[in-house]
Structure formats: structure tokens, C-alpha cells
Amino acid sequence: MPPPTVSQSRKIRVGVLGATGTVGQRFITLLSEHPWFVIEALGASDRSKGKRYKDAVKWKQTIPLVGLGLGGVSVERVSLSDLQGDEGRVANVVVKGCTPDEFKTCQIVFSGLDADVAGNIESAFRSANIALFSNAKNYRRDPNVPLIVPLVNPSHLSIIAQQQRLHSPPLSKGFIVTNANCSTTGYVIPLAALEKAFGPIESVLVTTMQAISGAGYPGVPSLDILGNVVPYISGEEEKIEWETLKILGGITESDSESDSDGTPLKTFDMHQAGGRPPLRVSASCNRVPVVDGHMECVSVRFHQRPPPSPQQVREALGAFTPEIQSLGCPSAPRKAIEVFEEPDRPQPRLDVKGNHNGAGVSVGRVRQCPVLDVKFVVLSDNVSIGAATSSIINAEYAVLKGVVY
Amino acid sequence: MPPPTVSQSRKIRVGVLGATGTVGQRFITLLSEHPWFVIEALGASDRSKGKRYKDAVKWKQTIPLVGLGLGGVSVERVSLSDLQGDEGRVANVVVKGCTPDEFKTCQIVFSGLDADVAGNIESAFRSANIALFSNAKNYRRDPNVPLIVPLVNPSHLSIIAQQQRLHSPPLSKGFIVTNANCSTTGYVIPLAALEKAFGPIESVLVTTMQAISGAGYPGVPSLDILGNVVPYISGEEEKIEWETLKILGGITESDSESDSDGTPLKTFDMHQAGGRPPLRVSASCNRVPVVDGHMECVSVRFHQRPPPSPQQVREALGAFTPEIQSLGCPSAPRKAIEVFEEPDRPQPRLDVKGNHNGAGVSVGRVRQCPVLDVKFVVLSDNVSIGAATSSIINAEYAVLKGVVY
Amino acid sequence: MPPPTVSQSRKIRVGVLGATGTVGQRFITLLSEHPWFVIEALGASDRSKGKRYKDAVKWKQTIPLVGLGLGGVSVERVSLSDLQGDEGRVANVVVKGCTPDEFKTCQIVFSGLDADVAGNIESAFRSANIALFSNAKNYRRDPNVPLIVPLVNPSHLSIIAQQQRLHSPPLSKGFIVTNANCSTTGYVIPLAALEKAFGPIESVLVTTMQAISGAGYPGVPSLDILGNVVPYISGEEEKIEWETLKILGGITESDSESDSDGTPLKTFDMHQAGGRPPLRVSASCNRVPVVDGHMECVSVRFHQRPPPSPQQVREALGAFTPEIQSLGCPSAPRKAIEVFEEPDRPQPRLDVKGNHNGAGVSVGRVRQCPVLDVKFVVLSDNVSIGAATSSIINAEYAVLKGVVY
Amino acid sequence: MPPPTVSQSRKIRVGVLGATGTVGQRFITLLSEHPWFVIEALGASDRSKGKRYKDAVKWKQTIPLVGLGLGGVSVERVSLSDLQGDEGRVANVVVKGCTPDEFKTCQIVFSGLDADVAGNIESAFRSANIALFSNAKNYRRDPNVPLIVPLVNPSHLSIIAQQQRLHSPPLSKGFIVTNANCSTTGYVIPLAALEKAFGPIESVLVTTMQAISGAGYPGVPSLDILGNVVPYISGEEEKIEWETLKILGGITESDSESDSDGTPLKTFDMHQAGGRPPLRVSASCNRVPVVDGHMECVSVRFHQRPPPSPQQVREALGAFTPEIQSLGCPSAPRKAIEVFEEPDRPQPRLDVKGNHNGAGVSVGRVRQCPVLDVKFVVLSDNVSIGAATSSIINAEYAVLKGVVY
Numbered sequence A, B, C, D: 001m002p003p004p005t006v007s008q009s010r011k012i013r014v015g016v017l018g019a020t021g022t023v024g025q026r027f028i029t030l031l032s033e034h035p036w037f038v039i040e041a042l043g044a045s046d047r048s049k050g051k052r053y054k055d056a057v058k059w060k061q062t063i064p065l066v067g068l069g070l071g072g073v074s075v076e077r078v079s080l081s082d083l084q085g086d087e088g089r090v091a092n093v094v095v096k097g098c099t100p101d102e103f104k105t106c107q108i109v110f111s112g113l114d115a116d117v118a119g120n121i122e123s124a125f126r127s128a129n130i131a132l133f134s135n136a137k138n139y140r141r142d143p144n145v146p147l148i149v150p151l152v153n154p155s156h157l158s159i160i161a162q163q164q165r166l167h168s169p170p171l172s173k174g175f176i177v178t179n180a181n182c183s184t185t186g187y188v189i190p191l192a193a194l195e196k197a198f199g200p201i202e203s204v205l206v207t208t209m210q211a212i213s214g215a216g217y218p219g220v221p222s223l224d225i226l227g228n229v230v231p232y233i234s235g236e237e238e239k240i241e242w243e244t245l246k247i248l249g250g251i252t253e254s255d256s257e258s259d260s261d262g263t264p265l266k267t268f269d270m271h272q273a274g275g276r277p278p279l280r281v282s283a284s285c286n287r288v289p290v291v292d293g294h295m296e297c298v299s300v301r302f303h304q305r306p307p308p309s310p311q312q313v314r315e316a317l318g319a320f321t322p323e324i325q326s327l328g329c330p331s332a333p334r335k336a337i338e339v340f341e342e343p344d345r346p347q348p349r350l351d352v353k354g355n356h357n358g359a360g361v362s363v364g365r366v367r368q369c370p371v372l373d374v375k376f377v378v379l380s381d382n383v384s385i386g387a388a389t390s391s392i393i394n395a396e397y398a399v400l401k402g403v404v405y
Helices: A022-031 A080-084 A115-127 A154-166 A182-198 A236-248 A310-319 A323-327 A384-400 B022-031 B080-084 B115-127 B154-166 B182-198 B236-248 B310-319 B323-327 B384-400 C022-031 C080-084 C115-127 C154-166 C182-198 C236-248 C310-319 C323-327 C384-400 D022-031 D080-084 D115-127 D154-166 D182-198 D236-248 D310-319 D323-327 D384-400
Strands: A012-017 A037-043 A108-111 A131-134 A175-178 A201-210 A251-258 A264-268 A280-287 A294-302 A337-339 A361-368 A374-380 B012-017 B037-043 B108-111 B131-134 B175-178 B201-210 B251-258 B264-268 B280-287 B294-302 B337-339 B361-368 B374-380 C012-017 C037-043 C108-111 C131-134 C175-178 C201-210 C251-258 C264-268 C280-287 C294-302 C337-339 C361-368 C374-380 D012-017 D037-043 D108-111 D131-134 D175-178 D201-210 D251-258 D264-268 D280-287 D294-302 D337-339 D361-368 D374-380
Touching (some): A012 A115, A022 A037, A022 A384, A108 A384, A115 A131, A115 A175, A131 A384, A154 A251, A154 A264, A154 A384, A175 A384, A182 A236, A182 A310, A182 A337, A182 A374, A182 A384, A201 A236, A201 B201, A236 A280, A310 A361, A310 A374, A323 A384, A374 B280, B012 B115, B022 B037, B022 B384, B108 B115, B108 B384, B115 B131, B115 B175, B131 B384, B154 B251, B154 B264, B154 B323, B154 B384, B182 B236, B182 B294, B182 B310, B182 B337, B182 B361, B182 B374, B182 B384, B201 B236, B310 B337, B310 B361, B310 B374, C022 C037, C022 C384, C108 C115, C108 C384, C115 C131, C115 C175, C131 C384, C154 C175, C154 C251, C154 C264, C154 C323, C175 C384, C182 C201, C182 C236, C182 C310, C182 C337, C182 C361, C182 C374, C182 C384, C201 D201, C236 C280, C280 D294, C280 D374, C294 D280, C310 C337, C310 C374, C323 C384, D012 D022, D012 D115, D022 D037, D108 D115, D115 D131, D115 D175, D154 D175, D154 D251, D154 D264, D154 D323, D154 D384, D175 D384, D182 D201, D182 D236, D182 D294, D182 D310, D182 D374, D182 D384, D310 D337, D310 D361, D310 D374, D323 D384
Parallel strands (some): A012 A037, A012 A108, A108 A131, A131 A175, A201 A280, A337 A361, B012 B037, B012 B108, B131 B175, B201 B280, B337 B361, C012 C108, C108 C131, D012 D037, D012 D108, D108 D131, D131 D175, D201 D280
Antiparallel strands (some): A201 A294, A251 A264, A294 A374, B201 B294, B251 B264, C201 C294, C251 C264, C294 C374, C361 C374, D201 D294, D251 D264, D361 D374
């Protein structure tokens, strides 16, 4: 990694909600090596509150908890002795409850909360004027909350001003930003690359083979999935089908509606009435006995006739450079989309971490589709870019854009 | 099972080629309980020739080899003491080489040979005037060889007369009938049911999740598939895409071409020039860590507008009654297509054998497809209906039609 | 199966507690084909009470629920139309609560209850004078409750008279009989065979590799076991270590202690103070990603010097004929111990059901142990002989002995 | 990693035989980041000879091949542009045949050859005066070849002088050093720690659960191991049983025998006639569906009475500091034995890489054994310390001892 540039010389205090859960553990693993963000507070349920993190968590990561620091590492390199000391380690942080009061020194809070509790807690954090980046699904459909896949539509952050303005009372710093469902995130990245190169997509048919880690812990019972495929994940197909529309859609300004001070209201262009032509999405979701890595078989039909050739598609995917890279988000993958030429790659076990520790996605088998135009497979790391990594890059982008301060 | 009717009172001598392989073992397991067919000869490579079957085979079935008889069981019930005797057991049969001479007392020969040797051997058996039902791919594309999924197109057997007539010298009994690739077989059954009910299909997009047993033994290395998905099976997508056309297509009689004695030539209506409107097929094939049972996610677009509703599709699938049932083939499944209502079924581990020990297929999750018309999943037992069971039903049908005698 | 003899012409009404759980489902699958026992009542938690069984259960067996009858099949063969009728099917039985009142027409009740509720419920059933055969662990250590592996120590049923006599008020029909933990059951069968042939064992060291179905449903989270081994199963090693002693030990009559009417008290010879020399047992338990079938690596040291040779051990195991076979229990395996000669067998996936649908066990790799005397592997079907099958054979034995009437 | 000390400022040219195989790929992955060793030559079969490595290998590591350099990294930090250049990458090295001529500029050659070819090739390399560190089994039993587990008995390197002297003609630089079988390596490390602390062990009984990667590629067919346990690995138990004796035994000097120049002959104290009391080892080996990481359940009996308590054993294991650490071998693990306190750890999926990327081993569940004295589980990374890492540390030790120069 190159030495920190000016834009990287930051030290930002962050908190994590749902810190003992699967997503929370992943947030902590990533933050413990983050160049800017420093873990200031961990929140979990009352059962964990008041305990040292190591005593509250059932740690399920392959990286030992004991080795993890609090982040901010490339800015002020902590000495080895400090790192080994009691208080510089995540393991020794005393877990708090999930109330805004306990997080008021945090500039950013990440939420890995389960959906059944995320609604009220996240809302309370926003009302307490805290910038919250959430992996939960609760506010993804909210017309004032952006749903951001950082390699695709970080510019949707622009809706935050309206979210803050319409809040009662209006907020100066607090907001909620959500990232997408893991299976949406993976496949929407190549879709965005294709739309950028070849114009709007007309139809996409996606069949997923999703890893068990996508369901959290304890998640999928082993009797259900060992040597098996389950052709159903509750709510997943619906999420893919509408999240894709919100993410790939634009934001339009109303001609007629405005808020009380006369500012025209902005709307997500979900139904493609305005800017982009309609996009039809059909998803079939399956659970497979894989630990990490969602595989998705994707077929695409473009509006453009004749459609691009497989070779043009391959080149466009490999050349895709999202804004987060040029802007300098430290967690942005060096390559957004790794394109494999081998006929049998990517594969989850071999390749899920290969593209920058799971921050980018991998595409393979780009070829003609006899029914639509082009088909390919995409592999994404559902616990990285599909979850915590996306939240973190969204926060980095917000920092660089001055939305968090 | 009902008592044998007149048409079932038969005792037909059969042989198995490739008897020690994966498909061969499955043939033997099925034949050992068959009401008509009696195992007369087993053929394998020179390495096995002359050995007792039990010493030649590395038995990989969950039913112990030692318990298996020679078939023909419902016709002449062998007494228990006979069954335990040395010579009434498959285990003690002395394996022969794969030459027609050693099989000349067989009325039917089943081939579970690998493709690299099947070409010459199967051709030699046909030339020796032996009726051969093959699971190998070698002759599937032959314009005079029927490619039969017994629940779909057994009537294609009618091409045999031409196959025999064009052979030099013409044959009275010998012929080759092939059954389809396992992944084609599973999904083409519901397609046939849908075409029967709603007329021609215009497009089908299928994504497979295929079991390791489909690749034989040793087959897929465990390092490739344990906790993994491989998004590629060599040649498989091509097979699905063209086999579907041959199976669902008709047989047309030429206006202009005829053979030497003036009989008009019959042709498989592969390209839909004649009878049926074009059908476009797009397949994406994946290997998953499942032992038995191919899952396939299928999306279909009909010619008929408006298309049938999911409920109509569900009913048509459940009501599908192939000719092999009405004709009384003893290995025909009681139900061709089991339709599940539960949202998460069928599943390979629970349901692969559920539909009549794998002789029928299972369909679930019938629902609207936002891109094409209707989508569903189909589960088929790749080692049963997807392989040996199909060959055996084809042979039963040929017996009932008087083609084998 | 031979035609029913006089002793088999019975029709006994039975109930199942915990009918919707994993063990309960297995009880029902077995009872639906039982020659004597007819399902009269199914009990489950309040959540299920009042529902049809098919609506209350999440059926996880590979045999479809819809096909299962109520048992008693070989005695009065129900006609096909009856079998297809609404009320002759397990699927349509209305589930009751687990109270003795609702089971008073049952002559035998099987318990597949979880340990956290089994204690009070089972006790209430006994007090209501009902014969109860339990798979739960709660009463295994009770000094008046036999712990029976039916292929090993059914004669321990003799303690029931004392259990009934000491109950307040004394019972005429009610009692509790337990069967052993699944991992104990599997390996104690060859141990019993060895003690019968060669006298007492001095030491046994057993390392288990246990299937996930042993933990019930939802049981082991897939994230814990997929591609993994967990070297720990809570409480399992202790169970193996003391259950072995109770099962292989005798019952001794006290010289000094007697109950109020002067009958000398019987005691399980747990600590080998009396009859048999001490036996030391060391167990190491592991969970492995296998669906069904516990594998156990066993090393044994005998008291007898010189110890038997591996070949003598092999013969003694193969020749072992437990009393339940000679007595004619219908669910007794035809062969108690199947001994494999192949170096790499038995294996769970191939062999778990091979020995009489899991009612017997399989042993392989009998060879010298350089530290103790002899070592071997044993495979048992943890959901059959390791659970429901044992309870059922115990009940059959009790019927034949006139203890249930 | 701390900055290189004087002893680390080296640049040693190394070669790899069997470079395209599983062990070879692991050698290359490790060497590509090695501070001293620089890859100079790669050898493989004639099929690969002359091709770029990337075209010859079917790369199966989770680290992308394209990123790997040639090693020697901490000594002369290659600039980024060089790293990206064509020739500084392993991927672009042209593969040679396995003949000494093509490796004569190498100071050390590592062999990941299969046993069926390793015998002749390794012997030829030694005769060509090349220092060869082999992972193959062929010379492990040779009375002049050390069998070294680097955390246990690197001092056995002292036999090399005799190996060179007895060679005809005598060698100045060439020799063969072997490392142990993967399953031996893992469990012998805690055994050595225990012998160091508590004196000789009398008996050890070990049951292994071994990962599929131990069998190489293609190795174990998936049909054999998916959802299964195979209780047999050909030759493995014998290897563990005798390799343990050679590794834990001493080297004794003969009183009577000497070579031609009168130097007394040294012998491995395999049979404990001399120095150490007899050690009895009993191994039972199983293959389980785990990708990486051998789990072993070990029971030990000491000569010392009373034996150490579990707590003393735990402390002795945690405190074990092998000579390779104090001497400064760069690939030595920071902690030789990680001792877990959690009841259910270590586990292969979570912990196999945890102890210094698999260079150390992990022990858990230390407790009393009712039959022997103490039992525990040990987890080792069979592809790291169990294979390539051991060879590399052995070579580092040889460099530091001046045996390689």
C-alpha cells in the first residue's frame, strides 16, 4: 500500500452496532486495519453490555481476535508494545448498549444489526444527529434514504440533504445510508459497468448460488444444506428485483412538489418513468453448501441493437473504474471487476478473496446467450463487498465528499 | 406394485456393457429387481474380464452388492435358497469382454460405456444384430438414431426401421437407441408437459446445479468441489441446447429424398424448419457439492399470448401423463412430475428419490418470471431417470411396441 | 420377511411424544411399517396441538410423509383404498398435547422428547400407569430405570418390577425404559460381543466422528461444520464413559438392603464392585460433516492374556447373536454386526443403512493395536439403532417377555 | 515482521522440483515471500518443460499466481515496476526438466515430487552435489538420511556428514534431508514438547481426521468423501507409527562399527535399544471432508509416575520453544504450540492458518485420559508445517548451521 497521502491523513472515531453478530465481527476485522477509522465504541444487546468484547462474542472469523487493534493504523502507527497492551485491542473494549448516548463521541456509526431491531435503533441514532451507515434492510426502501453500492452509485448520497432537511427537527449531521443486499451488490456491479459502456439494459435474468455465511449465525441448519441445495431464500428474490431498480436508477427533481421552504423534492427514479428506459429483472435464489462467496449466473439483454459482443463485454467489465477509485477511498479495490479467461473460473473457494480481499468482484465465462444477448457468471464476497466493506467504503466516500465531518 | 398382467409376463435376457462403471452399477441395481429383464451377461474392460463381478467392481452403491439377484423377479419368484446360492447372484457372474460374440444370447444390451470407447463397441453390437440401449453420447447426434427421454418422446423409436434399413447389410433386430444427457433429461420433461398443455415454447433459459455423481467415478476431484461451486461442465451447455431441440422436435418425412428402394427418408426436425416454431435454449451449467440430484432453475416463454398463469402451469405439470405410463412400462414412475407447493422444495438430499425412486422428476416454485413468462425449479435423479432408468424404460417401451423380439 | 408367526400376530396401540421432532419423525417412519404396533396418538408441544400432523411438522425424512400409514401392516393388511383415505395416514392424525390423559388408550408410548421437557412429562406418564420407552437422557442414571441397548442387555428389563414396586403408589403397568446415547449404542454392541466371546474388557479407548443428525434439528449450524471438524460435543464423552459401565455391568441383589416388604434390592453393578472386573473407558468425541452415521475408532484391551487375535475378534463379532434375534423381535437386524473385510469400509455414506436399514452395526479394519490389544472401526446408524429403532426393539422385547400387556 | 538482522541478510538461489504439483505450488507460494530464498529454477515433468509456469500449472491456491514474485523480498526490496515486469514473476518462469544440469546454479533444491518418481531424481540431484530438501517419502527410512520435523529434531542434521562421507564419491555439498509425513508432523510436535518437559512417553494412541489436501490433486474423488468419512489411508498408519520413533529417537555412535577411515558409524536410535525407553505408537487414520488441516485426537501415557496433570501439560505445551526459534529461522512460527482454552477449539476451518499461517500447531481439550494419562487434540496445517513449510525451515536451519553454503 502506498504511503498515506494528504487525503488519507485522518483519524475518525467510529462505532459499531450489532458488534457481536456476523456482520459486526466483519466490521471489526476490517476496521482494525483501517487507515482512517478508529474503533471508539461497540454496541450489542443487553446480554453483552458491560462485558469485554472477547467475553461477549463467539468469534467466528479465521483471523484470531486477539491480534486485532482498533484501527487508524496507517496514520499513527501504534508501537508494538501498545498493540499488545490491554486497552489497544478490540478484544478488551467494554461493550455498550445500542443507545445514541453511548456513542455520542463517534463521528460515524456502522450498523450490523439484525432487521428485527434495526428499525428503531437506527432511527434513534439518526435523530441523535449521528451519521449511520447500515447493512440492515429496514430503511432501504425509504424514499429519502440512499441505497448505495459503492462501486455503482455513491452519487446517490446527494439525497442526504433532503433526508436531513425533512427530518423533524432538521439534522445537521445525522442521516442513514444503507448498502444493498449481498446478492444484489455482487451482480449489480457488472450491470453498472455494462450500462456505462453500452447504455441501458432491458432485461436481466439472474440465478444465484449463495453461500451460507449470507444467512448469519447460527443461520442455516447444517441438516438443511450439507450435500444439498435449497432453492429458496425468503425475500431474497424480491430484494434483488427492486433493489436493482433503485440502485441503477437516477434521482429526479420534481417539477411540482417541493418541501415547505420551496426546495423541489428529489425522487428515486425507481420506475424508470423519467430518465432511463424500463428494466426488467428476474431472480432465482438458491442456497448452496459454500462458506463464503455468492455465485450468480447472469443473462442480459441490452436496448442497444446490435448488442455488444462477448469480447466487448469482457473489455468493458475489465476497464470499469468506479468513482470511489479515482476519488481515493482507501478501501476501494484496485480492480473493480476481475475478468477471468479460464473456462471454469471464478470459483468461490479459490477466488472469493482474490480480488483485493473481497472488495472487488470477479466475472467469468462471458459468452453469447441464445435467449437474451450475453451471459456470464459473477462471484462476490458476500461478507466483504456484499456487507461490511460496502458500508465502510460508503463512509469513506462520505468523508471525502464532506458529508461526514 | 400390482400383480403382473399378461403384458408383464416376460423373461428377457439382457446384458450390460461397462458393468463395473458408475452407470453400469446403476443398471445392475435396477435390473436385479426388474420384473422382465434377467441379467445374462456383464461386459467390462480387459482388466475385469474373467473375474467374478464382485472381484472386478469397486462397488459404490448404497445397496449392498451381495444382496442383488439377476432380475426377472416378479415373473418367476426365485426361492430364498436359490437367491443365496452362488450362481443366482450378480456378485458371482463372471465378467466378459465387450464383444458381440460374448453377448449373442442377449435380447437386449444396455451400454454404460464411457464415450471414449462406446463408439466402436456399440457400432459392433448393432452390426451383430443386437438391440442396444445406450447411455453414452456417441450416437446421440446420428440422424438415424433416436435420442429418447422416455417420459417425452418414445415415439421417436419409429426412426429405427430406417436405421436398420440403411445399415449395410440391413438389420432385422440390431439398432442403437440413445437416451439423453442427465441434465437435459431432467428439465425437458416439464418442458414437454408444458408444450402438450400450452403449445410450443419460444425460449427457455436454464441454470443447472448438478450433482457430482453425474461425472462418474473418480470424476470430480474433491479439492475442486468441497465447499465450492464450479461454474462450468465441459460440453454440457451445448448438449442441453441441441438435445432439447432433437427431443422436443418432430420427425418429418422428406418430400424429395428417399432411399434406394424408394422409401421417403425421415429426418429429425432439429431446426424447426417444418413443424414446430423455433425454440431458443440458453443453458448455464454448474457443478455443486451434492451427491445425487440435478437442480435446474428454468424460465420459459411461450408462443401463446397471453401465456398460462403459474397456477395453470402447476396443474398442467401435475396432470402430465406420458405414454409409457398408459402403455404399462413397469419402470414408469407412478407420477411423471411431482409438483411441490412448499416454497423451499424440492431439495436434492430430501427429494431426489422421493418420486418413485428417482424415475419421475419433481418441480417446485412455479411462479411468474418478470423477463420471460413462468419460472420454476426441477429436480431430477441424474443416476436414475437421468441415466440407467431412462435406458431401461426405453427398452421396456421397445418390447411393448414389438421392436425388440 | 417370513410370514407372521403366532407370536407376531399382535396389534398394539402406541403413541409417540415429541412427534414433530427429529427423533419423533424417525419413530413415525419406523412405526408406519411396523407389523405389530399401530399409531394411536401423536403428542407435541402446544404450538402443534390440534393441528393435523402434516401441518404441524417440518418433515425432514427422505421418505415422503404422504405415503406413511399407521403401522400394524403385516397383521391386517389394509387395503389400498383405505391407505389412500384420509384417516389411515399419519399425515392426517390430529396432534395432541403431551399429557397422559390424551394417551390413555395407548399400550405403549415412545418418547422422542427433548431433555429439557422430558423429565416431568415422562414421569407423569409413568405415574399414569403407562409403559414408556424413552430416547431422552433424563432417567438413564436412575437406579431403578434400565438403560438398554437391545442388542446387548435387554435382560436389564428385570429391574422394572422393582421400579414399579417402589413407585408410590405401586404401578401395575407403568414404567420407564431408556435406551442409550447414540454414540454409546454403536460401539457398545461390538464390545458386548467381545466380552461374550473373550471375557471382560479391561480398557477401551474410543474416538468418535459423529454425524450432524445426532444433534437434532436445527442442531448444528452449517457455519460450524461445513468443511470442518468440531472436536467437542457437550456432555457426550461423559455419557459414553458411564453409560458403557451401566450397560455392560450386571444387576446384583443386595445382601443387606431390602424394600418395605422384605424383597432384596437390586442394584446396577455400575462400579464393578461385584461381578465384573473394572472397566476403564476413555472417549473423545468429534462432530464431522456427515448427515447420518457415527464412525468410532475403538481400541480394546482384554483381561484375558494372551488376548484374542484380530482374526478371532473378527469371527466373534460376525458370529454374535443377541437374544432379541432368537426371541423373534420383528425389528431385530438379521445380522447384529456386519464385519467388512475391505480395508476402507464401512463408510457412513455407503454403509449406514446397509445392515438391515440401520438396525445392526458394521465393523471394519479389525487389526492389532500396538498400545492396547485390538483396534477396529464401528459404524452405526445414529438415527436408527442409535435412537428410535432401539426404543422400538426394547418395546418388542418387553411385549414378548409379557412386561407390556 | 522486524527488519532483517545480519543473519537474515542473505540471498540464496533455490529451485523447486515437482513445481506444478500441489506441494510444489505451496513451495512457490511460500518462497515468493521468503526473505532469503530466491526462486532460480522450477522443474516439472516433460509435459510442462519449456512452458511458462503459468501455462504449465493448474493453479489451485487461493492466492492469485499473478501476484507472486521470486522471493528474497526483505533483502532487496524490488520496486513495484519491476514486480509488474515480465521476468520478476513466478508466473513467467520457464519450467525446466528435473535434471541436475538444469539446476546447477541453485544452492538449495526443494522437492515436491511424487513418490513414484522422487527416488531416482532426488538421488541424481544428491550425486550432482546439490543440497536437496524433500517432502517425498522415498528416503525417509534411509539410515543416513535425517527425517526432520523442524520444531522437533533439527539436530538430526548432524547425520549429513556421514551421508556425504559414505557417498561414492564423497560429497562436499550434496545431501538429502527429508521432512515427515503430514500426519506425523502435526502430532509429534506436542509429543516432543511433552518429552522435553516430563521425560519419555511410554505409549501414544492417535486417531486422525485428515484433510483432503493431504492427498494432493486430483487426490480423493469427491464421490468418496463428500458427506462421508473414509476410515483408511493407505500406508498412513505405518508411517506415523515408525516415523515417530525415528523423529523422537536419538542418534547413537557405534562402539564397534566404523567406516573405512575409522570414523565410528552413527545410527538412528529407532528401536530405543540405546538411549530412550521403548515407545509404543498406535495410529488410526481417517479421511474427512475438510479442505486443509489435520485434526488428531491423542492419548499419551508417560513413563514418569505420577504423570503430569492436564494443567502442567497445558503449560508445558504453551511454553515449548524449539531451537529454530532461538536460532532465528525466518519461517519459524512465533509460537510453536498455540494452546486453546475454549472447549471446542481448535477447529480446522477457523484455526488452521491462525498459528502463524500454519507454521505452528494448535492444541486444545487437554484433559485426563481414563485409560492412559492425558489426552488432547492437535490441529496442524498439513500443507504448511505438514509439508512445504517444514522443508523450508529445515533449509533455513541448514543455512544457519553452515551445512548449506
